[in-house]
Amino acid sequence: MAMGVGPLLLVFMLGLGLTPPTLAQDSPTYKQFLNQHYDPRPSGRNSKYCEKMMERRGPSDILMALQRTHPLLLLLLLTLLGLGLIQPSYGQHAMYQRFLRQHVDLQVTSGDDRYCNVMMQRRRMTIRQCKPFNTFIHEDIGNILNICNTSNIPCKNGRMNCHEGVVQVTDCRETGGSSVPNCRYRAKSSTRRIVIACEGNPEVPVHMDK
Structure with a gap:
């Protein structure tokens, strides 16, 4: 015996999961919605x-x-x-960020002439003029920060906020005669004593003094 189209359609709709309104009104989610968002009067x-x-x-x-x-x-x-x-104060210290850009490179332990030529340009120290001299420190940032915890020594400007430590570095010195943007440098890698100025609370390096 053939079944009419009406019952088949009803079975199909229920199979899709369409819930009659009376059943939906008993849903806890529906009641929660009414409680939080509906006011008839x-x-x-x-x-x-x-x-x-x-x-x-x-x-x-x-x-x-x-x-x-x-x-x-x-x-x-x-x-x-x-x-x-x-360390919230570290990231907010503009001079500290500048120090990191100009003087810290954790990727290598030493560099040659080509390294200096590339890094001086990459770190934006050959934009307006060729910076005559710059030092890149190849140490973990924690080791550099620990230098600020050592005893204070006089800086070149007479202030007493400098500290010294021994680290691996590459010194880049401009050869002379080169011009922006093709600045040329001679590299010298070594483990030597450096002097940095530190400021802030906690103290962070802000200037390469020597």
């Missing part, structure tokens, strides 16, 4: 109404989740600060 649309309704309906699940998570995030931040994994 609003008593006003001003700030007082909003405060009253937010107090009556309670905070949303998202807000409650944020309130539960906030102490955990704070604890995580304090833990990272305690371990020294987050």
Whole structure:
């Protein structure tokens, strides 16, 4: 016996998961939506109404989740600060960033003439003129920061914020006669004593003094 089109269509619709409205109205998600976002008889649309309704309906699940998570995030931040994994003042110190750009290269342990020619241009020290002399430090940043924890010594300008340490370096000295942008340098790699000026709290290197 052939079945009519109407029953077949109904079975097909139910198979797609289309739920009758009466069943959807019993859904906890639907009830939560009504509780948080629907008011059939609003008593006003001003700030007082909003405060009253937010107090009556309670905070949303998202807000409650944020309130539960906030102490955990704070604890995580304090833990990272305690371990020294987050150093907010370092990244905010413009002179420190300049020092890193001009004087720190962790990728190599020494360099030749070609290294100096490439790095001096790459680190933007040959834009307006050929910088006569520059030193690249080939040490871990932690080792460089530790130099700032050593005893203070006088700087060339007379200030007492300099510190000294022994590190691996490549000194790049301009050969003379070259011009921007084709500056040419002679390289000298060695392990030697350097003097750097440090500032800030905690102290970070901001100037290569010697």
